[in-house]
Amino acid sequence: MPDTKTKTIEPKTPALVQAWDWITETQIWTSIFRHAAPINDRNRVLVMLSNVFLHMHPVRLRKSGVRLRYTWCMGGISFFLFLVLTFTGLLLMFYYRPTLEYAYSDIVGLREHVPLGIMREMHRWGAHAMVITVWLHMFRVFMTGSYKPPREFNWNVGVIMLVLTLLLSFTGYLLPWDQLAIWAITVGSNMARATPFLGHEGPGASLMAIGDVQLVHAADDARFALLGGTFVGEGALLRFYVLHCVALPLVIGFLMAVHFWRVRKDGGISGPL
Amino acid sequence: MDALKSFIDLFADPRLFFLITLAALVLIVWKREAFVSNRWGWGLMAFLTVFFGFGLTDENFNLIITKPDNVPIVGLIFLLVFFTWFSMRQAVDNDRRAAAGRPSIEKDEEDRVWTWPDLVYTELISMVVCTVILIVWSIGLEAPLEQPANNANTPNPSKAPWYFLGLQEMLVYFDPWLAGVVLPSLIIVGLMAIPYIDKNPKGNGYYTFNERRVEITLFLFGFVVLWSSLIVLGTFLRGPNWNFFGPFEYWDIHKLEALTNVQLSEYIWVRGFGMALPENWFVREIFGILLTIGYIAVLPVALAKKGLTRYYEKLGPARYYVTVLLFLSMLSLPVKMLTRWVFDLKYVVSIPEFFFNI
């Protein structure tokens, strides 16, 4: 009888898996990710605690809160669109100079000389979309009664961000410096003329006088402060540019941090008690 | 085909438009059990699709809805109709559960799940989906760029950005200091006040209609009927000289609309007493002033005594008055619309001497 010593063949680890194992054991990898993949409960906790981008989430949350059916994901999409807008806006800033001389031609250049360029489109459509998603987010927060205690304050933060979103959109609308832009801003900012007491065509403005000297007139009223001039011109372009690219994004970014923090501190996504 | 278009144009009149949206809201709230069926949901979406698809074939309609900056509003219409239906559906679902003595869906799903993977993956997928939609949209539709800015050449119509067109539409009924400054501020204040004036502890953290009837109806009225439908109206149906045009109508710059607007003072002094308008503005406007004071100061007190006593007792004086004042400000728009349509009334109080017209 022949010798029937069987040879056991070790199952071979596929090359890719080997490579993966090797990569995840390097010092570089382990210096970035402090723990193994979140495939067990311990690591599912660790990933939330150690990752700066994920740490704004809780480790676990109510099942209803994860459902699209409940949140419509509208807050999250608003935030994502804000990030997209920040990124595409930054790229646009490389091309665009906010002066009467260059503003329009820079946009034309962007359109004609950048092959396959869609940054301006992504920025514009993203902005329109964000206005809509923020409204829908507010709508869902209302319909689930999520503004009720203890979330009153966060609702208020939200309302301010809603206003800021509209202002961001409004200030950005002027920058291409075409007919669409200046006339939309002219129509919008004409309202400020009629601010009670502070606009030169507002009720009560004529009361704002010392003796014969009118304090509120076309060259110093609320509209002037907004436009840096008596019409939509160079001053308005610079003001809107600075507001649009620096001031408003900083404020809304700051408020978003507060908003997300408060979602957590108010007990996570709302649900019945 | 043309007959159908003219028929639809016939309906497109600011009065009918407003009344139809209002009637739709009443029906949605009242007949919500039927409204939330799948048949209605799909039906509405199909109707919108057919309507806009059909509209695309019409030259004039096409011109308006394919204007690049108007495309998002077509999207808004679909989304708004969908989410109104969808949120009502979940509210009614939960109400049915409550009626059967069962807990709400959200209560049933109270157990915790892991953020990784349950939430993180959902987020990842929605990010990818959003990115794809945005890129496709950006490739398909070029951002608009018109002629270079020219201060001497006013386009007709001149429109504010679309999200402010509801406010611009209010300019038809109110002067800029109200439509552009006071009422928008009140909208913001009103929104911020909501959590503090709504004392109803129910309906926190789940969809429901029965437990919050008044709140939800008022919100839908403000958000869908006033804010959103006026945006749609201002975008699609207002043409040159801010005249009203049906969706299939040609935007004729020379379209004439008779404006026979009359001030309240004329109604009373000239038509009522048969005399000339008094010289002194205070005497001239005294009735309008009294009426306005009556609306914002006397009416809330009167309602507290009779009509809304239940709310006065439930909310207490501070909350009650803030609520009623905000509510009356919101209602001032439809009230002004109605008086304009029915009596051609332009201003209740008109003191051009001080730019003070209401």
Ligand code: HEM
């Ligand atoms: C700039 C825009 C905004 C961003 C990026 C944003 C983001 C978010 C996110 C990511 C959440 C988590 C839950 C969810 O996705 O629904 C959330 C929750 C919330 N948001 Fe916003 N939000 C914005 C505007 C608003 C507005 C306009 C309001 C209300 C007027 C609001 C009120 C709230 C409230 C009360 C919660 C807690 C909801 C709950 O616990 O169920 N937010 N927001």
